[in-house]
Amino acid sequence: MGVLRQLAEYFFIRKRDPKAPHTQWMKYMHGINRISLFMFIVALIVIILKLFILKKH
Numbered sequence: 001m002g003v004l005r006q007l008a009e010y011f012f013i014r015k016r017d018p019k020a021p022h023t024q025w026m027k028y029m030h031g032i033n034r035i036s037l038f039m040f041i042v043a044l045i046v047i048i049l050k051l052f053i054l055k056k057h
Helices: 003-010 024-053
Strands: none
Touching: 003 024
16 A cells, blocks of 8 residues: 555545455554654644744844
8 A cells, every 4th residue: 555545544535445454453553653643744843833934043
């Protein structure tokens, strides 16, 4: 499965493959991955704000 397709499924942009297995552990794994991706995006936004927008010099 492609990276962009998996990201679209994590962020609920695209529906999951109906043939994929639906186990409880897969739900946990996808939930943790979703949280980590959101945290990464927030961290990137904070870094960009600090570097370019909130520069006080």
